[in-house]
Amino acid sequence: MKNISNTHWKFISKMMIVLILATVSSTMISKGNNEAKAISAIESSNNIIIPRPVSYEKGEGKFILTKDTSIYIKGNNEEETEEINKIAELIRGKLKSSTGFELNIIKSDNVPSGSIYLTTIGSEEAQGDEGYKIITTPENVKIIAYRPEGISRGVQTLRQLLLADIEKDTVVTDVEWSIPVSTINDKPEYGYRGLMIDVARHFFTVDEVKRQIDHASQYKINKVHLHLSDDQGWRLEIKKWPDLTNIGGSTEVGGGPGGYYTQEEFKDIVKYAAERYVEIIPEFDMPGHTNAALASYGFLNPDGKRKPLYTGTDVGFSSLMTHDEKTYEFIDDVIKEVSEISPSKYIHIGGDEADSTKKEDYDYFVGRVSKIVEKYGKTPIGWDPIDTSPEINSNVVLQNWKDSNEAAREKNMKMIISIAKKAYLDMKYNESTPYGLDWAGYIPVETAYKWDPTDYAPKELVLGIEAPLWTETISDTKAMDYMIYPRLLGHAEIGWTPKDARDWNEYKVRLEKQGERMKNQGINYYKDSSVWTSEKK
Template sequence: MIFTRIFLFLSCCLSLSHFSASAQEPDNKISIIPEPVELARTEGYFILPDEITIRVTLSDELQNTVALLKEKIVTTAGTRVTIASKDDQAAIVLQINPSEDITLGKEGYRLHVNPKQIVIRANQPAGLFYGVQTLLQLFPKEIEGKKIVKTNKWRIPSVNIADYPRFAWRGLMFDVSRHFFTKEEVKKYIDNMVKYKYNLLHLHLTDDEGWRIQIKSLPRLTEVGAWRVNKTGYFGSFSHPQPGEPKDYGGFYTQEDIKEIIRYASDRFVNILPEIDVPGHSLAAIASYPELSCTPGVEKYSVRAGEPIMDWSRGAPPIALIDNTLCPANEKVYEFLDKVITEVAALFPFEYIHMGGDEAPHNFWQKNPAIQALMQKEGLKTMEQVQGYFTRRVEAIVQSKGKKFIGWDEILEGAPSKSTAVMSWRGVEGGIKAAGLGHEVVISPSTYAYLDYMQGDIAIEPKNYASLRLSKAYQFDPGEGIADIRFIKGGQGNLWTEQIYNMRHAEYMTWPRAMAIAESVWSPAGKKNWTNFYTKVENHFKRLDLAEVKYAPSMYDPVFLPSTGSDNTLRVELSTEIPGLDVHYTFDNSFPDKFYPKYTAPLVVPKDAVTLKVITYRDGKPIGRMITAQIADLKARIKKK
């Protein structure tokens, strides 16, 4: 009888223990972005103790990796951390493989967690860095906070992970020209991107709206070209600056700033790709040195503040309302670019320099006598060939500085040499063509990877000329349609900042879509799964909250599809990007909640209704944002089709 009671008591304790562990399981859901190549969950958890030793043979390349891991643990868990080069009992081990693990390559790693120890092995320091990023994602979400959290939940699930990237080039482009971001903000952007194993930051440093890098031999580029009249509203529709308006918006990076950013990025295994966008997008340079234009002295040039300067009604290339191009027939232009590229090449260790080449209008070239003389001299028949002549001369300058030339896919129209690399942005077609011609290619299509596009409905998002939902971004595949994948260096997302005025909004536009792109360039194509991905994103939202990083919750908002019924009534179909959401709506201008009608079939809009308000719920709780769509706007969407 006593034995039976003891057995029942022990059985009850074991059951309670199992129930407790199971109840905590959601807090320890494995949500690694990007998805690893191989991941196996094993039994148990590693429980973070009050004191811990990290065993590692420190080198200059590993200093930051170890410091990052230590700081995270100390700051949030309050655990005392010791670094040692020899300690057989160390709870965390970071180890460079004594002999190469061929599977892993330069950036891969193996991560093993069991209840007694955490071990990360890699061939190179970069691999250990990415292994640490994965380990931090295995920690409870509180690891992303900024204060000590005393909890019994500091545990890491036991796993075996083998991981390495699909592509070597995994980039984000940050446009710091249209709106200026400080070096500290650029560093913060780097901090966030490396969490998702990005290894390249493409800085768009020059454009019509500002020249952002100090060139010591050409001081007017930053004295004049870095500053403009400050305006707020919808960029591209601003009034023209008037004489006397202060040019007090802008800024630039000194060469010391650039060196500091490069060091910071290098410590995190990120390369910096500089872009000097020519021959178009050059108004800031021309405002500084008007003699570089094909039409000097015709008008007083100034850095664009956001007023209209292009007519896009006929498509690309646009018709310039003001000449914003460098003149291919002017030898001073090549002397200018030689000075710029000389200083840029000396600053940036990365092997490539991006020289733009996109959206260059040709209408001012067409009526220029010097251009006509150049065409006759060089046997050029078209304006595309004129731009090709310009590209080849700039390429020669870049190569003379020991660098490789890369440009946007328009440069293909000028038949560049095979040594030129191509960044395909106008869909994937340019990349397919370039690879077929033997060029190295980075796939960066607007269709999947333009982070300045609206990510939810226009009724709630800051207006832009196109949309890119998270689910669409997740369909990005840099290898799609490429016959010879060897020419594809990788892919990247691009954040253009015409409509992005501050860092919080830059974060909002980047995340979570950059998570989708990260998984597209790191993870094997066969490992991608939309359902698995968006559930991971939801867990990462909690981490971003604690890290105080802004993000877009647009995946919870409904998609509007208006149409006209056979009886000429306005109909609106609503759908959701992720399943399991209920949409509640109203036409009576009040704010719907879960007690209002639930969407079950396409809505017929009442004749005199002015607004359609919607909100999404999940499990009886609001999860989406309250969205007010104007009926007039919904009707206008139909007319545009």
């Protein structure tokens, strides 16, 4: 090598630069071609829907919604017709806000031209509870589903087939409200697609929770898991133990006023969610994350005295007494009251970060509490490492937030996949994100989309996915919106759309189109520069 002349070195250097530039150029062209293909495919089909439907076939022409349009409804029986009527009332109210149209709802299967028809008649059992078919012609729009729940999911798709102005809350004039002629067949990949809201670290009102239910359900999220107790607050009234909320609900992170839901308010949230086919899942975290309860009642502590209220953000310092019968009598009272007002088949018993509880005591505790939940006809859910307890079996669902779940696999436990480094909504997008934490790493929008539950568990054990929002740093709806959106749309698609039908380059084109819809709904979403390329963050 020492004998190579300077001239030869210059020649070799130039050739290396040319090769590098050619490789980079080729990569950029390939990437650009992929994105161009994604844009072309979407533009040719008008399919900007999230989650992406299983199939979308574009036709010729359009259906035009007018002030004379009516919504026709018909079920297989009177009870089903009444259920469909409630769905029709919700979409009528939504459409009225922006169109100004007072659409009539008519119970009949004699559907004239110019109408929307919602029905379960002639449907296929293979669609399941949430599947649906939308057939749009220039004359009619027909949504057919095996169950009314499927009609509700189809109606959410129908919203996205209209202009983004449909999401405004004031009447929009000089607009043609048209739906492209098409046939959509659709059903979900997983039956559990969840959003968790931590209302314990910071409290959020009934209306604030309802707002998030509205926003999430439009993307076919069907579970909202409420984290109702933690060290910083107890948020649901338990009538036998009123100091849980009188004392335990009186503060939050940073020392704010806290708050709680009465049982009637909780039932109101449940009813509101059920009208949108969203299941509310209550959680009481045990045996750790329990300082709010320990501050409310002295008998839950070894010395018989109440703990001081806590408004910080540390974890792992609190624990219930795992071998005291008073503890289990208290828990039984809580589970009994909650099971009476919560129609969900699940009650979540926490189980994470119990660092102040010995392993053998933890194992005994979670096993015993799971049996209390089962006694009241509910299925227990627990965070890992609950699966490592010998007292836990396949009757319990694991919510998996770490990478490991070997014990759950061995026990054939169903799992909700909520891996922190992919699904946690409180993780920052990048170093400049004004809210959130970064202990699990940054989660940009692309990272939040490019994963699958089967990366972490066998498909036959996956119940579904859930995206948790922990609220140590989230104190208002502005911050909540920013951290949830747009990442929740990606999680919704992961839960709904088959893995082989998902592609980041194609998805981000559809996501960009959703920005105007979210803006029209007043959602303070994060404008990722890789998606909204013409806007600043």
